[in-house]
Amino acid sequence: MTEPIIGIDLGTTNSAVAIIENGTPKIIPIEDQSTMPSCVGLDGQGHLLVGQTALNQLAANPESTVTSIKRQMGKNTTVRLGDRSFSPEEISALILGKLKSAAEDYLKQAVNKAVITVPAYFDEGQRKATTDAAKLAKLEAVRIINEPTAAALAYDAESASNQTLLVYDLGGGTFDVSVVVVEEGVVEVKASHGDTELGGDDFDEELVQHVGTQFKNTHGLEIGDDLKAKRRLKVALERAKCTLSDQPYVKIDEDFLYEGKHLTSEISRELYEQRIASYLEKTLGCMHQAMKDAGITPQQLDKILLVGGSSRTPAVSNLIESTLEIEPSLEVNPDLIVALGAAVQAGTLAGVESQSILVDITPHTFNTSTLNSSFIGPHLICVPIIKRNTPLPCRKAEVFYTVSDRQEQVTVDVSQGESSIPEENTTIGEFVVAGLSPVPSGNPIIIEFALDLNGMLKVTATEKSTGLSKEVAIDTTKQTRTFDLEEARENIAAISGETILSDENAPIDAENDHQAILTESKSLKKRAEALDSSGLDAADVDEIQDLVKRTRSAILEQDWEKVHGLNQNLSDVLFYLED
């Protein structure tokens, strides 16, 4: 048996350890969790606490708890723990020691070697400090590799095909973005950029400020300098922030937070995203700089990998996608990707064969539809709730609003597909929630999708103000059978009462024609929406609205000849107006 080499992601906020098992990288659980907080403390009796137990006492015992030690690595400094001082290497060694013993318990043998990851921007001093911390923990750091390299390794880096990847790593305390090129299995970081003072901690602080102001307005009390209350608030708000990645609202209840007063608050994702918008803009600046330094354009990118817990914030992937027009890959858990990549490297060094990671993901996007208003009139668009390639199981929710005053019911429809146009997706369910409160329009309704490993989708719609709720279960696997052209032809023939067309090519050509007509309709509709309606005659606006409406009906009726004719009319009108 070869000597095991483990892969370690020694993170600012969390750490993880992985190994190649049966040819695949696997996370080793630490106290039943896949990651461990990078937190060290001493309890009231002076006993050492590492990981979750140390984090648990952070709020109550901040003087005897150390977090984010990675930020101090390579510095000639010490941190206090109770009445003693420790170097950053020593604190890191305690974290590494716990990861090592978790691996030893799991593998049931001694572990003496590890591949450890560090940020690409770490200088020699910081790398040496990491190696020294490993030595202190009785681990030989057989290789120190860059985190973006590890992320790339976790994704099929063995493949011979050349790929250019952008690794966007937004953690708790730091942000870095790298352009990585994989050629013939060799991974090279072409350029890195970042901000060592930007991460999820800043987002927590934004929420602390927001809730602190609310508390002051309600009770006239400043939580400000009370370290214990502030830490407690930070812990609660960090949890709330994570919930907002999957839910549109979160409630915070902290009894007796400060001077006997309770804190009760609710935060919406919308507000949270506004508060962190300037930080996310900053990350985009770094991203453009890294691409410029690497001499590449967005079009040359093959993939965007998200790394770090904070990259789970939906606003992050939405912003990247709208800026670069590439959907970031979500297949591998961003908290674990670096440790998994370190294990791939460790496996190679130990002479163990490994393959790319297998994950269960949903191959389709699941949407609900909502009314969208533009000058061509209100029309339905699909809004993705669970995006394709999301790892399973998953649970995501969004908020929608009623459009009419005293609206009594809403219809929730569920579709599967990648388009924003309802007709182009497959409807897989529809239900009505009746008995809503008689309130003005804008009544928030939360739609939640929960998809399990077996492809069972549970859809829940809840009126936020009352909790009135309805749930339906949909077996999505029934919708995804492979398309059988012959069967479909017979089917069409059966319902249209015609015999199957004898010309073999005719249906396929017709199908292609329909696609072309539909594509043209879409592009015309976009052109119509892009027109500046303020400079148009009322008659022209009416004509465009009428043509778009009639086109939509013709598409629903699948009357392609009619759609084609309407396209030509609309194209003529637009040509004249755009001129």
Ligand code: AMP
């Ligand atoms: P890392 O340094 O990669 O371990 O990332 C830790 C940061 O990710 C912390 O600020 C966490 O609060 C944040 N984080 C973890 N999970 C989520 C989530 N689901 N949504 C948003 N932030 C998260």
